[in-house]
Amino acid sequence: MLKGYLLVHKKNFVRDVVPWVGALVVLAFAPYFVSASLRSFLLFLLMWIALSQSFNIFTGLTGYVNFGFVAFYGLGGYGMTMTLLSLNIPIYAAMVIGGVISSLFAFAISWPTLRLRGAYFAIAMLSLAQALFVIFDNWNFVNSATGYTIPVKYYDPVLQYYYMLAVAAVTVLCLYVIMNSRLGLALKAIKQNEETAVSIGINATFYKAVAFGISAFFAGLAGGAATWTITIIDPPSAFDTTITLTAISMSMLGGLGTIAGPIIGAVILYSIEHYFGLTLPYLHLIVFGIIIIVVVLLIPQGIMGEIISRMKKSRRQEVGEEG
Amino acid sequence: MTGVVADNAQRDTVLDVSLVRKNFAGLVALDGVSLQLGRKEILGLIGPNGAGKSTLFNIIAGTLKPTSGTVTFRGRNITGLPPNRVCRLGIARTYQIPKPFLDMTVLENVYIAESFGSGRDSKVGTPAEICDLVGLKDKMHLEAGMLNVSGKKRLEVARALATSPDVLLLDEIAAGMSPTEGEWAVRFMEKMSQSYDLSIIWVEHVMRLLMKGVHRVVVLDHGVKIAEGRPEEVVNDEKVQQAYLGGKLS
Amino acid sequence: MPSVLPGALVAELFILGLMYGLLYGVLAMGLTIVFGVMKVVNVAHGDFVIIGSYLSYWAFVLAGINPILSLLLTIPFGFLLGALTYLGLIRRVQNSPELMSLFLTFGISTLIGGLLLFFYSPTQRAVPVALGSIEYGSLSIPVNISIAAAYAIAVAIALRFFFYRTYWGKAVRAVIDNRTSAILVGINPDMVSLKSFGIGIAIASSVGSIVMLLQSISPLSGPDFTLISFVIVVLGGLGNPPGALVGGVVLGVVESLSSLYVNAAMTPAIGFIIMVIVLILRPQGIMGSRG
Ligand SMILES: Nc1ncnc2c1ncn2[C@@H]1O[C@H](COP(=O)(O)OP(=O)(O)O)[C@@H](O)[C@H]1O
Ligand SMILES: [Mg+2]
Numbered sequence: 001m002l003k004g005y006l007l008v009h010k011k012n013f014v015r016d017v018v019p020w021v022g023a024l025v026v027l028a029f030a031p032y033f034v035s036a037s038l039r040s041f042l043l044f045l046l047m048w049i050a051l052s053q054s055f056n057i058f059t060g061l062t063g064y065v066n067f068g069f070v071a072f073y074g075l076g077g078y079g080m081t082m083t084l085l086s087l088n089i090p091i092y093a094a095m096v097i098g099g100v101i102s103s104l105f106a107f108a109i110s111w112p113t114l115r116l117r118g119a120y121f122a123i124a125m126l127s128l129a130q131a132l133f134v135i136f137d138n139w140n141f142v143n144s145a146t147g148y149t150i151p152v153k154y155y156d157p158v159l160q161y162y163y164m165l166a167v168a169a170v171t172v173l174c175l176y177v178i179m180n181s182r183l184g185l186a187l188k189a190i191k192q193n194e195e196t197a198v199s200i201g202i203n204a205t206f207y208k209a210v211a212f213g214i215s216a217f218f219a220g221l222a223g224g225a226a227t228w229t230i231t232i233i234d235p236p237s238a239f240d241t242t243i244t245l246t247a248i249s250m251s252m253l254g255g256l257g258t259i260a261g262p263i264i265g266a267v268i269l270y271s272i273e274h275y276f277g278l279t280l281p282y283l284h285l286i287v288f289g290i291i292i293i294v295v296v297l298l299i300p301q302g303i304m305g306e307i308i309s310r311m312k313k314s315r316r317q318e319v320g321e322e323g
Numbered sequence: 324m325t326g327v328v329a330d331n332a333q334r335d336t337v338l339d340v341s342l343v344r345k346n347f348a349g350l351v352a353l354d355g356v357s358l359q360l361g362r363k364e365i366l367g368l369i370g371p372n373g374a375g376k377s378t379l380f381n382i383i384a385g386t387l388k389p390t391s392g393t394v395t396f397r398g399r400n401i402t403g404l405p406p407n408r409v410c411r412l413g414i415a416r417t418y419q420i421p422k423p424f425l426d427m428t429v430l431e432n433v434y435i436a437e438s439f440g441s442g443r444d445s446k447v448g449t450p451a452e453i454c455d456l457v458g459l460k461d462k463m464h465l466e467a468g469m470l471n472v473s474g475k476k477r478l479e480v481a482r483a484l485a486t487s488p489d490v491l492l493l494d495e496i497a498a499g500m501s502p503t504e505g506e507w508a509v510r511f512m513e514k515m516s517q518s519y520d521l522s523i524i525w526v527e528h529v530m531r532l533l534m535k536g537v538h539r540v541v542v543l544d545h546g547v548k549i550a551e552g553r554p555e556e557v558v559n560d561e562k563v564q565q566a567y568l569g570g571k572l573s
Numbered sequence: 574m575p576s577v578l579p580g581a582l583v584a585e586l587f588i589l590g591l592m593y594g595l596l597y598g599v600l601a602m603g604l605t606i607v608f609g610v611m612k613v614v615n616v617a618h619g620d621f622v623i624i625g626s627y628l629s630y631w632a633f634v635l636a637g638i639n640p641i642l643s644l645l646l647t648i649p650f651g652f653l654l655g656a657l658t659y660l661g662l663i664r665r666v667q668n669s670p671e672l673m674s675l676f677l678t679f680g681i682s683t684l685i686g687g688l689l690l691f692f693y694s695p696t697q698r699a700v701p702v703a704l705g706s707i708e709y710g711s712l713s714i715p716v717n718i719s720i721a722a723a724y725a726i727a728v729a730i731a732l733r734f735f736f737y738r739t740y741w742g743k744a745v746r747a748v749i750d751n752r753t754s755a756i757l758v759g760i761n762p763d764m765v766s767l768k769s770f771g772i773g774i775a776i777a778s779s780v781g782s783i784v785m786l787l788q789s790i791s792p793l794s795g796p797d798f799t800l801i802s803f804v805i806v807v808l809g810g811l812g813n814p815p816g817a818l819v820g821g822v823v824l825g826v827v828e829s830l831s832s833l834y835v836n837a838a839m840t841p842a843i844g845f846i847i848m849v850i851v852l853i854l855r856p857q858g859i860m861g862s863r864g
Contacts, residue, residue, distance in 0.1 A: 065675050067616075112853040118671040119614040119811070123803045124852050130800055131845035138839050182438070189435050192424040199384065199418075200486050201410035201439040241796060245683055252676060282690040289684025296677040297665055 043161045046168040048270045050222040052250035052262035053171045058215035060256035063191040068125030074238030075102040076220025077227035081148045095224035102220025103213045110209040133239035147234025160229045171218040249288045255302025335362040337522045343392030352378045354546040365523045367537035374543040376526045380492045384416045385409040413441045415488035417479035419495045423467035430463045433485045440486030447484045457481045472499035493525045509536035581711040590829025592722035598821020599725040601805035602814045603776030609749035609812030610769040613674040617682035619798030621774045625781020626790045633700045640785040647778045655774025689792030699789035717786040804848040
């Protein structure tokens with residue numbers, strides 16, 4: 001009974017699994033029923049779900065603010081495009097290679113950067129992403145400022161949709177698996193108090209690096225899938241700080257460190273962006289800014305975080321009454 | 324009786340701190356401190372504020388690297404190992420200022436320590452049993468942040484025990500407890516030490532309490548070991564009385 | 574790359590780097606004072622620069638006011654804006670985890686950038702004032718950069734006076750040094766935070782006026798100024814105002830001289846790489862003390 005109360009709350013199949021499978025089925029059949037423009041809307045919504053969720057895998061679970069998140073997206077996009085163009089391999093393989101490249105980059109920089117705490121880490125990551133932009137913009141190996149175009153022969157909007165759906169679904173599933181694993185337990189401790197976590201035998205350096213690498217992998221996959229869809233990649237689009245900003249806003253609004261949160265945030269904010277982006281450019285930035293400010297001041301745990309902590313409180317009251 | 328244990332300790336050393344020195348910017352916090360901890364021994368470590376007691380714990384636990392000197396655990400040099408490795412080897416510590424996982428329940432705090440820790444089978448008991456042992460049974464489902472000082476100190480002990488250690492470093496756990504609770508803590512540690520083969524270094528600012536439970540005392544002052552011996556010997560030591568500016572000891 | 578470096582060129586680049594470095598160093602001082610006092614990293618610092626730039630731009634376009642003169646506008650306006658931002662927003666996250674203040678100022682940055690883009694579009698704006706250059710023998714130093722350096726020196730002197738001669742300045746230093754003991758001796762930390770945030774933003778937006786003498790700007794330039802301030806602050810040690818000035822000069826000179834060897838477009842990357850190396854080797858900054 002105790003174990004049941006602890007950490008893993010009572011499993012409820014209908015409540016926990018059915019909505020997810022339902023959503024997946026609906027999204028899987030959507031292309032047969034919806035217009036091309038709605039399909040494209042859903043595709044980018046799925047991309048934002050994948051991105052805000054991979055942001056969440058690291059920042060949500062560890063509490064380290066990754067202001068350089070877009071680097072993972074951009075490297076994945078470049079990795080995918082360059083392997084596709086030079087090796088002539090299937091798209092999915094190129095995408096995985098893009099994810100792996102992004103992940104390797106994360107591991108490479110994890111040793112110096114993950115020793116930094118708080119603001120230092122945030123600043124270092126922001127600068128690294130900016131440095132990547134400057135380097136790519138001037139580096140002939142990656143075609144400098146020109147970037148690349150995906151050849152027309154790869155054009156297949158329906159397939160692109162399914163790839164993005166797969167990326168989003170696997171990212172969400174992976175977050176779920178992590179949160180219910182030993183890795184998730186370690187990260188939870190690290191997020192709350194790293195010094196204490198280390199003092200009870202948790203190898204924080206290792207677990208943080210793993211989460212960092214996984215986050216980078218999925219952001220890289222999403223970057224690859226997005227590049228395939230957009231068909232163009234160059235330094236300003238691949239390392240656009242707005243992508244970090246959007247992933248942050250979405251996961252903050254929905255609730256960092258929760259599974260449903262970033263998805264809810266993505267649905268709300270991408271709908272806003274899509275709507276205003278078409279009618280009034282830049283208005284969505286104002287809305288994002290206000291939302292971040294309001295969330296920080298009023299519901300710092302985000303929508304889902306708030307709901308969960310209220311549920312916990314009421315359950316604790318029940319337990320208190322019983323005991 | 325105490326003498327016998329102390330003599331045994333000499334022969335069966337678990338932890339050996341040798342000539343440890345620690346400089347902070349412009350300050351010598353520890354100046355060549357050596358001490359040995361025997362198996363099942365409870366060693367009191369006392370000294371005025373700022374003597375370097377917590378710094379020594381940080382060095383043993385791997386939180387700080389010593390400027391020079393070595394720490395040997397069961398014949399193995401562990402100087403400079405990171406804290407998580409030290410904990411896995413079987414040395415657990417509490418913090419003078421409690422550092423629980425504030426938003427988790429007491430039970431979750433202990434559960435995580437048990438899941439990681441030294442990685443051995445829990446020798447003291449399940450997380451819930453440990454909560455019960457330290458007297459937090461009815462606060463198990465409270466968030467750690469809601470505990471009072473005494474509760475937080477007990478949680479420090481519970482978390483350390485849950486890692487299944489061989490050596491326990493206790494940093495002022497009785498400060499913030501009532502005198503009765505302090506007495507309880509002394510008896511509790513004696514019992515833990517005997518039942519679970521634990522060796523303990525116990526830091527307390529005030530000596531009075533410790534005198535009842537510890538086998539041996541080491542006194543630090545300004546980073547220097549100024550006395551070592553059985554409690555009753557140390558109390559009467561002139562240098563120790565000077566360090567405490569008289570009176571405070573009894 | 575020239576095969577033989579003419580001494581005059583090196584000297585000129587050195588002086589230019591020094592002058593730019595002073596201006597950016599002073600800008601970074603604004604960031605580091607805020608961090609030192611409140612432990613808040615203001616991600617919106619550069620966006621307040623752009624606010625100042627726009628004020629000066631419109632003052633020039635609408636009333637023909639020279640950007641130097643509009644300092645009289647941007648300094649008090651910046652202080653007021655900073656004080657209000659502190660009272661309305663920053664104060665509420667003072668006791669929250671650091672993550673929250675990072676997100677909050679990130680939100681402020683997004684909001685300012687969004688507002689400026691929405692109303693003024695991403696068009697580059699410039700104030701057409703030609704100031705020419707002063708020639709010293711074979712050296713040629715542009716007047717606008719000299720003015721920037723002079724302004725930076727004036728601000729640095731004013732700050733030094735403030736820090737060492739006034740009650741609130743000493744209070745700010747005391748809080749940076751040790752917040753708890755500062756409160757114990759009766760300093761009002763809330764007032765200190767208010768004034769530091771005001772000063773930090775006044776510095777940022779007044780630098781914005783000076784920037785209008787040097788280059789064109791757009792709402793998208795804000796993050797560039799934030800990043801350069803970050804780099805400098807890290808070089809000088811977070812929360813160390815004199816360190817920021819030194820860090821600014823070091824960065825300015827290194828970047829300027831490096832243009833002899835690498836493509837000028839790459840120089841920002843040099844700054845970032847220096848910063849990451851410093852973060853790894855000496856997280857307390859090149860000026861900070863160890864321990
Ligand atoms: N991280 C640190 N940096 C600088 N000085 C420190 C640090 N930790 C402790 N000190 C100093 O070292 C001395 C010993 O401190 P400490 O070990 O906490 O003493 P105790 O626990 O015996 O009261 C004190 O003067 C303290 O100010
Ligand atoms: Mg202490």
